[in-house]
Amino acid sequence: MATLLLRMVSPADARVGLGFMEAAREGDRSQGKVSMFPARNRRWSLRSLYADSKYACVGVEPEKSSLFPRAASLLTSAGGEIVVSSEEKVYDVVLKQAALVRRQLSSNIAVDAEKQDTPLPGSLGLLKDAYDRCGEVCAEYAKTFYLGTLLMTPERRKAIWAIYVWCRRTDELVDGPNASQITATALDRWELRLEDVFSGRPYDMLDAALSDTVRKYPVDIQPFRDMIEGMRLDLKKSRYKNFSELYLYCYYVAGTVGLMSVPVMGIAPESKATTESVYSAALALGIANQLTNILRDVGEDASRGRIYLPQDELAQAGLSDEDIFNGKVTDKWRSFMKNQIKRARVFFQEAEIGVTELNRSSRWPVWASLELYRQILDEIEANDYNNFTKRAYVSKAKKLMALPIAYGRSLGRPSSLRQSSLVKA
Secondary structure, three states: OHHHHOOOOOHHHHOOOOOOOOOOOOOOOOOOOEOOOOOOOOOOOOOOOOOOOOOHHHOOOHHHOOOOOOOOOEEEOOOOOEEEOHHHHHHHHHHHHHHHHHHHHHHHHHHHHHHHOOOOOOOHHHHHHHHHHHHHHHHHHOHHHHHHHOOOOHHHHHHHHHHHHHHHHHHHHHHOOOHHHOOHHHHHHHHHHHHHHHOOOOOOHHHHHHHHHHHHOOOOOHHHHHHHHHHHHHHHOOOEOOHHHHHHHHHHHHHHHHHHHHHHHOEOOOOOEOHHHHHHHHHHHHHHHHHHHHHHOHHHHHHOOOOOOEHHHHHHOOOOHHHHHHOOOOHHHHHHHHHHHHHHHHHHHHHHHHHOOEOHHHHHHHHHHHHHHHHHHHHHHHOOOOOOOOOOOOOHHHHHHHHHHHHHHHOOOOHHHHHHHHHHO
């Protein structure tokens, strides 16, 4: 088991959502700030992808929402009982994480510098080696993102590397070469190990890097636990009845990464965005990245008996599991895929607003990640929606072209400042 946990997962699967937003602030800045999303009349509803609405696919129209993606806060069961939707469950986590950052920064800001200089028990040299190893892993498996992190401050850079590595190791448990040997009990042990890491009792050098990170920043354990829950789903679930179920899965395996990273990268000092809206945008990027992964890997997942597409929407499009396993591109499939891609782009649109609120030194890797992942959707279209036998990927030339564009976008002003100026005008 110890050997297994130290292995790294495949590059394609574990970049999910990593490299997004941080809301670490100079104290509680929520008072007197504006939301990144215009505060107008809310229209929460969880509707079908094929409902008559431009943004029905996500249950909320972005330009008319004050906080994304809080859709369908209350639903009614067949028995008339009020039940909480997946979106509301996730949004509750967002609110709690944002509140935690505000509380911890307001109470601990005076001791932050002291914590930076107090090492974990053991050698400072070993801790440096641990962070260096995390950086090596990031450089090997996520080259573009790694280059972007080099513009971040040294402390933030190391912390993001540590979070990245933990996510890779966790993902490998169910998608790595030894995934067939992993049981629910193994995941339970991994969660107990996580609790030890957060308590300052690391098992190995890579754990030590994360343990040091969560000591320095107001990083909460809940998103880490939720990611492990996503791994549990992969062990027992291979179909998703509707988008509400799929949304929760996407949060577990990818949206959590944005919440883990939020306290590290930092918000621009001049930003007027609320903590909650920043977290919502971070979540949106994780969901967008995972939806993109799902659409890219339809054929690969089908070969393992998995279908990560809403069953009710497949049925509405006149498609079945058998059509997925047959892997034939038809007009029905093209129409279905167009709607799925449209949904993913809406989430990217919401995430894009939030990237501008980051501390300037943290924006470039996020913009690069967002732009390159979004281009995968373009490649699926270029392949005539054949994601059964063709793998959509962004060429090296396009990646190189995207980097200066992402850097240029990273220099812009926060969206909340532009919105504030419009309100004053």
